[in-house]
Amino acid sequence: MKKYNSTLNYKGNISRRQFIKTAGLTACTALMGGNVCKGKVYKGKTNKFTTGSDADVTFFITTDTHYGLKQITNNEQVNKDIVTDMNAMPSNNYPASVGGELIQQPRGVLVAGDITDLGKEAEWEGYDSYDGFIDDFGTTLNYPLYEAYGNHDCTINGTENYAKNQVKVRNQTRPGITGLSSNGYHYSWDWDNVHFVNLNLYPGPQGGRTHEAEGSIDFLTADLAANVGISNNPVVIYHHFGMDPNSVNWWTDGDRDAYYEAIKNYRIIGIFHGHSHVLNVYQWRGIDVYDIGTGIKGEWAVVNITDAELIFASRNKYGWHTTARKILNEP
Secondary structure, X not given: OOOOOOOOOEOOOOOOHHHHHHOOOOOOHHHXXXXXXXXXXXXXXXXXXXOOOOOEEEEEEEOOOOEOOXXXXXXXXXXXXXXXXXXXXXXXXXXXXXXXXXXXXXXXXEEEOOOEOOOOHHHHHEEOOOEOHHHHHHHHOOOOEEEEOOHHHOOOOOOOOHHHHHHHHHHOOOOOOOEEOOOOOOEEEEEOOEEEEEOOOOOOOOOOOOOOOOOHHHHHHHHHHHHOOOOOOOEEEEOXXXXXXXXXXXXXXXXXXXHHHHHOOOOEEEEEEOOOOOOEEEEEOOEEEEEOOOHHHOOEEEEEEEOOEEEEEEEEOOEEEEEEEEEOOOO
């Protein structure tokens, strides 16, 4: 990895340069072409709705953008291509493997951690000549942003906590959130009758093995009790570490047991995560889990939730990839 030139200046404010740079761009048709879905089609377990509320929620999600890894060499071009692809996606169709219907405007974009490579201010804010995460996902992106921090955004694998702490700063003005942890890091909100919870690094205690979970398991327990309760409304949770083989050594079996105990009496229709850099759909203790892969490979996903089903359609730089269709409401 090339070292940063210490003579470069940090950006003092969020740049509007990307609006100008991308104003004349059109969507890359190569990324949009066709309904042929590469990869596998996964069918999840049935989980029946009992509430009468109508849900029709579309959101986009990516992870592991690792700003700073290629910030100087190519100005994080793959991440810019993801933003361009996301901005152009509404009014295109899902792949035929999940019905081929029209993709609606997303409510927002989730980012499941490792936003930056070393947690540095320059990786988040950018240099004068090189863009950071907030230039692309905070300025050029057309939709509200709901990011989580990962192990590279803090001093576990990074050298600074700047990126981690910016999540906390942005939570003060983040649109639509209704639940916020007492330390300001973890948050939740509702889109229609679907409850979303961001637990950042992983659902763990204050302190703990990696010392950066910041009491997320306590927030989860209190938040579900207060904002879901006995409603049986569907719940979506996202965090950075998963339950895959690449993640399990980063948090303990005891942490995962506590996690399951906290959520087992609620209707969790999906857990989304990153960290592994391997796009995958699997189950953990009977719950469907979606590993989004990594933004540095151009990977991201479109998700739609209605009372009847959850559609997951992932993309990479070549187009559609893995899809999943989970039936939520039996006839």
